[in-house]
Amino acid sequence: MADTPNLPAPLDSREQHILENLQQLRAALNLLKQDRTTYVKSSDVMPLHEQVLVEVKKLADIRADKPTEDNQVDRVLDGCFQLLSLFFMTIGRNNEAPAAYALTSTIKRLLDHLIEVDLYSEKDLAHCSQTLERLRHIVKASDASYSPYLTTQLSNRIEVCQISLTTLQERLARLAPELVPIHEKLISILRSLSLANTKAKFSTTEVKGLQAQIQEVDATRVDGKFVSTNGDIPAGNDDVCALLNKGLRWSEMVLERKGVFPEPFNSKYQTLVDIRNKLEKLSLTQAWSLRETDLYDVQRQLDRIDESRTDGNFVDADGNFAELYVQRTLLYLIRRSYGYIYYLMVSSEPVSEALLPVYNQLQTLKRCLLEVKESGGVSSPRELYPYSMKLNSLDNMRVDGKFMVGREIPEGQGSVIELLSECFDLSYDLRVAAENESEKE
Structure with missing residues (x-):
């Protein structure tokens, strides 16, 4: 995750020493990540992994009576674990506990965004559910091989993700079966609208075509409501109607703006478009061009932008909140980018980059x-x-x-x-x- 200056420095001098050691280890991991002259090997990664665990053991002993402490040590340690996790994928050790760390971070980000925007379908949740189950098995099977601190922490991170996933699944369960296909279609159209809105060349024809699809769904309503075959109003009608109305408003907004972004937020917009495009290209050429550790800097950049929000809103240099159009567009780009990172991680083959x-x-x-x-x-x-x-x-x-x-x-x-x-x-x-x-x- 991102390095942020708002976390306090450690008060305990022993933790200060640990912080310095972890910063040196993170710098060593970064140097290894940047070295393209040779393949990364287990013999490069494992000594650094062991040194990080030594610092973790010291930290656990110091914090035995203050387990909720959170300062700069925790953030630097998170960076070390993120890098180590991606290195384990790079050397083909995907099915070992350390490799699970980076995936849990990405899944948590994705699920938090889905909860925030309430714009998702069962397909989105099914894959995350399968991945969490696979990570559980990996961590459980690694109990005897890795530090109890690491496996316990990973188990806790997986369960935090599971709580968010369950919340989302319960929200979907409120929809009657006959509304599920309509709901999924509207989700798909809304995403297509957001994609069209962020293309380099704006296409009015494409957006109007998507708007027409929403209007076709709207035409199936009776007196503004969806009605089942027996004449009843199915459960979840209000939610799907709200989603439909959101789609109609969004299509009008996108047509009105035609991809033109306001100057105060244009720099952030261009950065996010560049990140999205880079990740999209990687997803198409992954087998030949991706070193998993490349994802670290991209995700850290994304995390910084995501964490820069105030009460969930983007703000300009003068502290003014972004308007709805800006807010939705930037959040779409962030969510899309996290989605690509997730895809690239789960698609990583358990084969060393040397092979x-x-x-x-x-x-x-x-x-x-x-x-x-x-x-x-x-x-x-x-x-x-x-x-x-x-x-x-x-x-x-x-x-x-x-x-x-x-x-x-x-x-x-x-x-x-x-x-x-x-x-x-x-x-x-x-x-x-x-x-x-x-x-x-």
């Missing part, structure tokens, strides 16, 4: 072989030669059955070898099918 070039080539090869199979296979085994040559060249990279980088055995061997086996199996099946077809002819 990612091989893993990504195998992923591409598997997709090609599947497409060949689904399109009817090959007419001759000779057509499989390019695939076989590529497969054999990747297989020949192994030393004693393992993919090596220098003298290192990077994490994720199992995932890469399993993928290699799947490709060989697909290639074999295609060759056998082609040979059988040739014999018949």
Whole structure:
């Protein structure tokens, strides 16, 4: 999370010493993050992880009688854990407890925003629920391997997220089944409106088309209410009607502004658009261009903007609150960016970045072989030669059955070898099918 100056400095001199040590460790982690001359290895990360845990143990002993203390030490420690968590993903140790830390931070941000804006569907919650359950299993399985402080803290963070998730699920439960599809459609249209509003080139035609979709839903109401097939007003009618009216007002506002942003907030708007666009690009090229630790600086920048609000509102340099149009647009960009960060984290493969070039080539090869199979296979085994040559060249990279980088055995061997086996199996099946077809002819 962001470094903010409003947290007090530690009063206890022993904590001051811990703060200095943690700041040095965070600086070391930042240096490692910035080094692109080589792959990050477990041997780079684990010593720093152990040193952070030493400071955590000291802090826990000092605070035995004051567990609610919160000062600059906690913020710097959070930064260390965030970085370590992303490093664990980078080296392919996604299924170990430290990797869960960054995800819990992002999920909490996402859920807090959903509670604030009350604009979400069951699909949004289902994925978060599955991820939290997976993190629970990871933390539980790591109990014996990691510091009790870390696993207890992670369990608590997961449960805090679960409380927020349950609140959101209870809100959705108030809708009658027949209103759920209407609710989901309106959510989708509202998001499309917000996306159209923040595009580099504003399209009046696109926005009017979305407005027409809301008007079509509006036309299904009877005397301003949604009515079920038996003539009753279903539960949640007022909520869905409020959402529909919000959509109509928002479409009018977007058409009126045409993407022009007021000067006092334009700098913040441009920063958020740049962050959103950068994350969107990463989400499209993730397999080839993402080092998970790259997300740290982006999320810290986002957190700072999010935390700069006063009573939930953005304010300009003179302390004036943002108008509704500005507020909604900036919040949409923040939520969208956190959504991309979440997607990039959960999509991270449990493979070290040192093995990612091989893993990504195998992923591409598997997709090609599947497409060949689904399109009817090959007419001759000779057509499989390019695939076989590529497969054999990747297989020949192994030393004693393992993919090596220098003298290192990077994490994720199992995932890469399993993928290699799947490709060989697909290639074999295609060759056998082609040979059988040739014999018949």
